Amino acid sequence: MEDDKHSLGLRVIHWLMAIFIIGMLCSGLYMKSLPLSNEIKFNIYAIHKACGITILGLIIVRIFFRVFTYVPPLPANFSRFVINISKAVHFGLYSLMVLMPLSGYVMSSASGKQIKYFFHIPLLINQNKDLANTANELHSMLAYFIVLFIILHMLGALKHTFIGKQNIFKRMI
Template sequence: MSNSDKYPILMRLMHWLVGLLILGIISAGWYMTGLEDSVSYKYDIYHWHKSFGMLVLFLLFARLVIRWASRVPPLPDTMPGYQKKLGVLVHWLLYLFMFLVPLSGFMMSNAGGRDVPFFNLTIPGFMEKNPELAGRLHDIHVVIPYVLLGIVVVHILAALKHRYFDKPEHDVLRRML
């Protein structure tokens, strides 16, 4: 495989960094919400969960700019058209939910009257306190990470299928390694 068949190095680094961040943030979300309020470090985890969530949102915008400015290697000509279309759909769904999950958390905090930290900074809110809206956004923010995780699983399984069960030229995973 030539370097022209691979994604540019910056895109590959962003792919793996954001992927690991997302898995870590979702894991931290499950962990922190399962803790009793009496656990001394519970709200420290909330701080880091929100900070890294905002980082994912910022990195998503950077990633989209890098993708727009970079040459994305085409999928193999011999790959069936429906698989190419499904691959494009899954990628855009990943981008959509990488945006919606942290945005819903940010808006939930805003509507709940809580600050959104970005490590040692505070991101200013843009919404009035609205407990009813905060509750609805909470419900959304609890559910859509599962949707994102499901799309990530489909993405991973498709890459593994192409690597281990398809023709060698369909191995799209090596373009990201």
């Protein structure tokens, strides 16, 4: 039944962002492992930054879809506790999907490093090594949190699909 599914736009953006975010986490780990002398590192950085800008754009569209399109209610047999956990995990994911690209932008901007997209993204922050280092640490820390929230999100979906037999997964496919 179509009433228990999210809108097609939200479903497409959900899976597109899932692919982007997993790719970004993998590329981030790979970049960190490469020595500064490796030229591939800087090519990956450029792609990573462009994908980060794409994710920021997608999350804005996603929030729009979430606010202005039909969101099916959770199953009636979900306890208040489960509903609150679900809302907290979703809020955490949405927050992190905004904060990760913003912290990356601040890091690049405060480092004086251009972000090339289809054009150069203006650097709105003056070069500031301390701010760049802080943004770098924040960006890395947020990566661990987004991994945690992705795992919680997946475990919740799997638990309700296979243990609770509520097939919550069908809402996003």
